Amino acid sequence: MELAAAETRLLDTAERLFYERGIQAVGMDQVRTASGVSLKRLYQVFPSKSALVLACLERRDRRWRERLAAYVDGTAGAAGERVLAVYDWLYAWFAEPDFRGCAFINSFGELGAVDPAVADTVRAHKAAFGAYLADLVAAAGAPEETVGPLVLLAEGAMTTAAISGSPEPARQARLGAARLLAAT
Incomplete structure (x- = not known):
């Protein structure tokens, strides 16, 4: 999966989950599972949950x-x-x-x-x-x-x-x- 496509999929998924459930209620594993992006790729694109939250915002x-x-x-x-x-x-x-x-x-x-x-x-x-x-x-x-x-x-x-x-x-x-x- 191309890096830009993985980033878009992760942002789309994280933003939806964070908005629906709250940031603290959603773990990185839930973002990985819902996005279909591997955990390794997730952390390549966003090295921390904070980085993912900031990118979503x-x-x-x-x-x-x-x-x-x-x-x-x-x-x-x-x-x-x-x-x-x-x-x-x-x-x-x-x-x-x-x-x-x-x-x-x-x-x-x-x-x-x-x-x-x-x-x-x-x-x-x-x-x-x-x-x-x-x-x-x-x-x-x-x-x-x-x-x-x-x-x-x-x-x-x-x-x-x-x-x-x-x-x-x-x-x-x-x-x-x-x-x-x-x-x-």
Whole structure:
């Protein structure tokens, strides 16, 4: 099996298992078995579970931000509508049948205190999301001080949707964001 194909298969499998069951609940042997990749190849590609977790998070970060940006970029209307489109996208994401919360929040909860690299990766993802929202806010002509509350509305919606099992927190966050933007 080619190294790139093994890496892709391992990442696909590990990401699915980590997201479904939790990182600490999934061992490297389970990843090996579910992926069909030999243990020797697994450790050639990812010398540790931490390296595998980081690779999964980095790949998920790219995909998540690309999906969000593609959705927002497809939104017609005033620049403020692009900010609100973030919450519409969150609603669609929360409504997906396999939604188990934010993988970054979940990862931080499991490993943030014991794996500084995971904590740093999560912080980088959240900072990139905040910077993206800041760009949308600036394009909408809204004050910079609205960025923090808008980020908190989104992050709170992610956590609440995971706990409640409902996409509705995204609608509530959108309503709050619309009110905040209208007040500026």
